[in-house]
Amino acid sequence: MSAYTNEHFRNLVQVDRVHRSVYTDQQIFEVEMDKIFGHTWVFVGHDSLVPDAGDYYTTTLGRQPVVLSRGDKGKLHVLYNRCGHRGAKVLSKERGNQRIFTCMYHGWGFRPDGSLAGVPMRNDFPAGVLDDPIFGMAPLARVESYRGFVFACEDPKVMPLKEYLGDAIRGIDEMVDRAPDGEVEFWAGCHRYIYKGNWKLQMDNMADTYHPAAAHGSTVGPDGRQFQRRAGKEGGAAPFFAPNGEAVVSQLGVRGFPNGHSSEESLFDKVQSGGVIDEYRAILVSRFGEERTVEIMKNRRHSLTLFPTLDILIAQTSVRVVKPISADLTEVEVWPVRLKGAPDVISTDLVKFVNITHSASSFIQTDDLEAFERCQDGLKTQGAEWVLLARGVGAEIDEGNGVLLGPRSSEIGMRAKHNMWRDLMSA
Amino acid sequence: MTTTATSIKTARRNAFTLDELRSFIEDEADLLDEQRFDDWHALFAEDGVYWAPAAHDQESWLTHVSLYFDEKHIMKTRIARLKHPMIHCQDPKSACVRVLSNFKVEWASEDGNEYRVRSKFIMLEDRKGADRRCYGGRYIHTLRRRGDGLEIVVKKAELTNCDQAFPMLTQPF
8 A cells, every 4th residue: 555645645636637546546445435434424315214203314424334324303313323332233134123233142232323222132231332322323433414415424524514515405406406495305215226346437437428428328319319308399309410410419628627517517408397297387486486586497407416325316316326436347226216296297207208317227328338338448558548638628617616617518627526536645 | 796896806817917017117127237227228118217215214205315316307417417428437338237135015006006015125336447346135016907918117226235325326226
């Protein structure tokens, strides 16, 4: 590990390129688990997964098993999913409700806040030992949430969540504001796909509006539009090619935000309308008025990606979570969300559409996965050391607050992520 | 003899036997093995669906995500894409074999026009450069009489590992 000095990490990310070892080197991955996943706000889950006291949802933070739980007074907790005694994972189901979380090994019990509730034959332990809170299920150092999105951080000194998200917080707002009740819900489970490639290949892809013409050519119908990917008689299928032959999506801009966040402009040319969308729109107008409704339904962004691993799929009303497993293995979840207060059919249609846009069998994701695996293979080559992210370098428009807009499928979003990666890894 | 009794008797005479139902479903699997996707598509009723749930005991395709949920028009888009020269995730192509067994007629309508048939399957998928993949589970076919033959109203593939993460899926089960 001695070769991996801060200086070394700093040099792996240049202005317009990134060293291939960032994707391939397992030792670098090990450092990421500490310096990135141990020091930034990582999305854990949505509070709708644990609505009632005693509810829990098990997941991972980096590679570590953790549990999101709700305590007696409605408070959210994020705990390491590990028995304070011998270390067995306490909760094995994905979701459930228990007043006491009981370890199967020796029967220790824990409250949803992680504190030790019961120990069989307790008196045989030396006096006072079990009073130490570390023998409960230990909580993560920091937990904060924003509009139902729960984040945790192992570093007690991390900046507040809202400061970390900065202007990128709008991505969460823009999706949640589409719910007439102002709340979304994870209600229909999630898609899970896995690929033999580094987690950052998926993160790069989420700021990449340059690839669709080549990578997703097979999704374009004879009418020149991509297949219908969201509801509405209008605004559900976007035109794929512009009159000059370029992909429409590649003529759009990308934004880079401070702390490694990014967003892509919307690829849709029309606002959704027709059928149940009109009924939904009427509900928004009755609650918020015409002017605000126009703002809410505007095709503003395709998605907004929060470093390190959360993607708010605004156009698809879904949330994607990236889970690194090793340098060359990654699992991804995609959760369609319910817009509370919208007609039910809005949510059920969405479940159907996400099956064909973001599942393991979807028309789009499959070709992205092929690209990620080919990158991971190609990056093994010794002859070329750099991955180029140079599109639009120097053409960025400063929008203030550190937000940079890069026109025409600029790779600014990827550069923003890698700059954050560099800053954390060399700190 | 009453009219109803006559029609039931006629229906029994015209009802499909287990052997005929099995042949239909085995032939359907052959079409997929041979990647004759247009012929496969033609087996489905206009209101037909192909469904692979993503959770055990999943009751609906509306309230939970699915590994596949294709109504007939979606299936058509899927097949157009499978034949598109730019489908990179099929370069090279997959080769599959499906082995079916344990056929049972779960239910048949009195008029002999609709059937629900359960079977078990193992499917291998090989693609050069990729690990061999093995899927298994139950098929539940809801079939309807179409002329002298049958059409698929619902083909449901219940995989034993349906609730786990999958590498890219390009071949219907």
